[in-house]
Amino acid sequence: MNLSQEQWWEGTQNEADAVILDVRTPEEWNDGIIPGAINIDIYQGPAFMEAIGELDKDKSYYVYCRSGARSGNACNIMGQLGFLKAYNLNGGIMNWDGPVVQP
Secondary structure, three states: OEEOHHHHHHHHHHOOOEEEEEOOOHHHHHOOEOOOOEEOOHHHOHHHHHHHHOOOOOOEEEEEOOOOHHHHHHHHHHHHOOOOOEEEEOOOHHHOOOOOEOO
16 A cells, blocks of 8 residues: 555554565665665565565555655565555655655
8 A cells, every 4th residue: 555655654653563664775775764664675586575474464564665666566565475554655765755864
């Protein structure tokens, strides 16, 4: 599900089980992250699938990438794997007005 910045950030702050998931490459990750994010690079293919499969399906995942396309794909994949709460940051970090920190 695509969420606006406000909805997405509000969810990360108000849900006790919220996980912020960055699906960008390590190079992009090093350019700055949304605070508290974990990184699983979607371009890693089978390794990405394995890492996603190890996550707790009962938690809420707030997913982002550079523009919102890869994170949208990641949310779809997560849905197919049985994750019920995977939320895409519409527009990605490129359009993000919230806090960004160095990893």
